[in-house]
Structure formats: C-alpha cells, structure tokens
Amino acid sequence: xxxxxxxxxxxxxxxxxxxxxxxxxxxxxxxxxxxxxxxxxxxxxxxxxxxxxxxxxxxxxxxxxxxxxxxxxxxxxxxxxxxxxxxxxxxxxxxxxxxxxxxxxxxxxxxxxxxxxxxxxxxxxxxxxxxxxxxxxxxxxxxxxxxxxxxxxxxxxxxxxxxxxxxxxxxxxxxxxxxxxxxxxxxxxxxxxxxxxxxxxxxxxxxxxxxxxxxx
Amino acid sequence: xxxxxxxxxxxxxxxxxxxxxxxxxxxxxxxxxxxxxxxxxxxxxxxxxxxxxxxxxxxxxxxxxxxxxxxxxxxxxxxxxxxxxxxxxxxxxxxxxxxxxxxxxxxxxxxxxxxxxxxxxxxxxxxxxxxxxxxxxxxxxxxxxxxxxxxxxxxxxxxxxxxxxxxxxxxxxxxxxxxxxxxxxxxxxxxxxxxxxxxxxxxxxxxxxxxxxxxx
Numbered sequence: 001x002x003x004x005x006x007x008x009x010x011x012x013x014x015x016x017x018x019x020x021x022x023x024x025x026x027x028x029x030x031x032x033x034x035x036x037x038x039x040x041x042x043x044x045x046x047x048x049x050x051x052x053x054x055x056x057x058x059x060x061x062x063x064x065x066x067x068x069x070x071x072x073x074x075x076x077x078x079x080x081x082x083x084x085x086x087x088x089x090x091x092x093x094x095x096x097x098x099x100x101x102x103x104x105x106x107x108x109x110x111x112x113x114x115x116x117x118x119x120x121x122x123x124x125x126x127x128x129x130x131x132x133x134x135x136x137x138x139x140x141x142x143x144x145x146x147x148x149x150x151x152x153x154x155x156x157x158x159x160x161x162x163x164x165x166x167x168x169x170x171x172x173x174x175x176x177x178x179x180x181x182x183x184x185x186x187x188x189x190x191x192x193x194x195x196x197x198x199x200x201x202x203x204x205x206x207x208x209x210x211x212x213x214x215x216x
Numbered sequence: 217x218x219x220x221x222x223x224x225x226x227x228x229x230x231x232x233x234x235x236x237x238x239x240x241x242x243x244x245x246x247x248x249x250x251x252x253x254x255x256x257x258x259x260x261x262x263x264x265x266x267x268x269x270x271x272x273x274x275x276x277x278x279x280x281x282x283x284x285x286x287x288x289x290x291x292x293x294x295x296x297x298x299x300x301x302x303x304x305x306x307x308x309x310x311x312x313x314x315x316x317x318x319x320x321x322x323x324x325x326x327x328x329x330x331x332x333x334x335x336x337x338x339x340x341x342x343x344x345x346x347x348x349x350x351x352x353x354x355x356x357x358x359x360x361x362x363x364x365x366x367x368x369x370x371x372x373x374x375x376x377x378x379x380x381x382x383x384x385x386x387x388x389x390x391x392x393x394x395x396x397x398x399x400x401x402x403x404x405x406x407x408x409x410x411x412x413x414x415x416x417x418x419x420x421x422x423x424x425x426x427x428x429x430x431x432x
Contacts, residue, residue, distance in 0.1 A: 102418040103319055115390040115421060146390060170396070174331040174362060177419075178394040180386070202318040203393075203419035205331060 027155045029214055030062055031194040033201035034145065036104045038073060038086055039093045048073060048131025055090035062193050063150060065091065076128040077108035096138060097121060099145045101199040116143040117183055145197060148183040149214065150190040161216055169194055171204040172211030243371045245430055246278055247410040249417035250361065252320045253305050254289060254345070260312045264289060264347025271306040278409050279366060281307065292344040293324030312354060313337060315361045317415040332359040333399055361413060364399040365430065366406040377432055385410055387420040388427030
C-alpha cells in the first residue's frame with residue numbers, strides 16, 4: 001500500500017526566493033511526507049533481528065546518511081491490534097522509537113499519542129514490537145512526530161531562525177492549509193527539508209500543489 | 217473502528233467573542249470531523265435497499281433534519297479494493313455521492329480524488345456500491361468534501377461574509393494548523409458549524425485543543 005512507503009516523497013518543491021530580503025537566492029525547499037516507521041537501538045536490533053545484525057539499505061533518504069532499511073517489524077497496540085510491515089529507518093539510534101500518524105495510532109488501538117520531536121519520548125506510550133528473531137516490549141517510544149524543518153546554519157541565517165524556533169509552512173490549493181508549529185532543527189549536515197506525516201500531507205493535499213511557502 | 221463513525225463530534229467549541237466588532241456576543245461555533253459516508257438518491261436507494269425502502273435514523277446530526285442512518289453499504293474501488301460499513305447520511309438527496317478522506321481514497325485504490333463542495337460531482341470518479349438488495353455503478357460522485365462552514369444569515373452578518381466566500385479556521389496546539397479554504401455555506405436552517413474530514417481533524421489534532429478560531 002502506498003501509505004506504507006517510508007519517507008514517500010510527495011512533493012519536492014524548488015522555491016526560488018530570488019533576492020528576497022536582499023539575501024540572495026533562497027535554498028531549495030523539499031517538503032516530504034514521512035509514512036509511519038521505526039528507529040531502533042543496537043540492543044533492540046539484537047533481539048529483533050539477531051545478535052550483531054545490521055540494518056541494510058533499501059533506499060537512501062534525502063538527508064545524507066539516513067536510509068529506509070529493508071528490515072521491517074510488526075507492532076502490537078494496546079487492544080491487540082496490529083500493524084505489520086512497519087519499516088525501520090537507519091542508521092541505528094540510541095533509543096528505539098516508533099513514529100505514527102494519528103490515523104495509524106487509531107488503527108493500532110490508541111485513543112491518543114503525543115505530538116513530539118524525535119527523541120523526546122518521556123511519558124509516551126509503548127507497545128510490543130516483533131521481528132523475525134524475537135520481540136521487545138517498548139515501555140515508551142510511540143509518538144506522533146511533530147512537523148519540523150531540517151536546515152543547515154546557512155539556511156537558518158537566510159530565514160533568520162535559530163534552533164528551537166518555530167516557522168510556518170503554507171500549502172496552497174483547494175485544501176490549502178498553513179502549519180503553524182514547524183519546529184526548526186539545525187545541523188551542519190542537513191539539507192533544507194520539511195517533514196510532515198501522512199495525515200498532514202493528506203489533509204493539505206500536498207500532492208496537488210506546488211504553491212508552498214516556508215516562513216518565519 | 218472509531219474512524220468509521222459518521223459525523224463523529226471530535227470537538228464542540230463554544231467561542232464567545234463577546235462584543236467583538238461591537239456586534240454583540242458571537243454565535244457558538246461547533247467544529248466537527250465527518251468520517252467517510254454516502255448520500256443516496258431515491259433511485260439508488262430502491263436498488264440498494266429495495267423498492268420504496270426508507271432510510272432509518274441511527275443518530276441525529278448537528279444540522280436540523282440531517283441524520284446518520286442505520287443503513288450501510290460497501291464500496292468497491294478501481295483496483296477491486298473494498299470499504300465496507302460505509303454509512304449513509306439522510307435524508308435522501310437528488311444525486312448519490314460518496315465523501316471520503318484522502319486516506320480512505322488511497323485505501324480504496326484511488327491515486328487521487330477531487331476536493332469538491334457537496335453536490336459538485338462533475339468529472340469525479342465513480343465506483344461500485346453494494347447494498348443488501350443490489351448494486352449500483354456510480355459513474356461519478358466520489359469526492360473529498362472541501363472543508364466548509366454552515367451558518368445562517370445572522371451568523372453570516374456577524375462575520376461579514378456571504379455565500380461562496382472563504383474563511384480561515386485556526387486550530388491551536390502542538391499540531392496547530394490554519395485551514396485557509398473554508399467555504400461559507402449560508403442557509404436559514406443552519407447552525408454555525410465547521411465540517412472537516414478525518415484527515416484534517418487528525419492532522420491538526422482537533423481532539424487536543426479548545427483553541428479554535430474562525431475568521432474572515
């Protein structure tokens with residue numbers, strides 16, 4: 001099913017704010033919908049896929065070094081409902097984490113999951129995750145990822161924003177909407193790139209328009 | 217599944233714009249998520265549920281005279297995919313119509329469906345609809361309902377809008393978003409009421425906040 005593709009690129013937009021603010025041409029903006037996925041830590045990888053197993057690359061993602069892995073798991077929610085074929089994104093992280101759209105969370109039997117930045121897992125719900133070699137019980141780590149924009153310091157300077165700021169993303173068209181809580185995440189290795197989830201992409205009709213604007 | 221409930225009331229918000237614009241207290245605003253559903257015409261009702269059959273009330277909806285019916289159908293999409301338990305909303309209409317969120321449309325095998333106001337069906341895709349007594353082939357009528365606000369003329373006067381105008385609906389909170397294309401539909405029998413679909417409600421976290429504002 002299309003929706004299960006990880007990091008499906010719904011729309012890549014090249015916005016040229018030529019000369020805007022006298023700062024020269026704007027960096028290219030890519031806006032993508034992230035389908036539900038999981039990040040795993042070394043310890044959980046050992047249980048799920050076998051001691052010393054490694055993630056293998058299915059597809060490189062837009063941010064350098066990140067990839068959709070061939071490895072998939074099955075997750076079981078609080079009422080015994082299941083989502084299978086949940087793809088893992090690499091590389092491995094310090095803590096395992098599952099990112100679902102709210103629609104996915106409902107499907108899995110949750111009444112709610114918190115909207116969080118990646119890595120901010122405290123108090124989030126958990127679940128059972130099953131791999132081919134074993135199962136783990138996540139005590140916490142199931143979140144809905146807050147919409148965010150990756151950028152490098154030069155891009156941050158262009159927009160006049162700093163780490164932790166919020167920006168807005170306006171998507172035009174017949175289902176047009178403005179996301180008012182786009183978290184800014186700055187890293188020298190990043191490329192300018194908004195990540196939204198499939199609920200947000202479906203709501204605003206991201207696939208329908210090239211009229212997209214990121215602003216402070 | 218919760219998502220299959222028709223006209224699930226995610227949030228009713230009583231906004232009191234006391235004295236705003238010197239126009240006195242604001243009308244109460246109810247914002248609701250409409251789950252996927254169907255409207256049927258007399259002719260299709262005859263085929264689906266039997267000659268002369270009538271819709272029966274499962275639950276009254278917020279707009280007077282409208283109701284979720286006990287009657288449900290199954291719809292088959294272009295690749296043979298199926299959504300069952302699709303609830304009908306009454307009363308009957310002049311033309312049959314299926315309203316899906318974009319997520320539903322993808323589930324049903326569509327790559328896209330148009331965002332339309334109710335009744336504006338020209339060129340929209342069709343499908344096969346099955347009831348207990350027979351099946352119909354809709355040549356067109358499957359749409360994604362554009363977000364809209366029902367109001368009566370006094371409420372329209374309060375906001376200073378007329379039929380066909382568009383307003384904005386800002387939903388606050390951690391997944392906050394502003395819907396920029398809220399169609400105004402004025403009818404003397406209406407109560408002030410925004411209808412969005414489940415994708416939109418899930419995207420903005422409608423269930424998470426009371427910080428909601430409708431404006432021109």
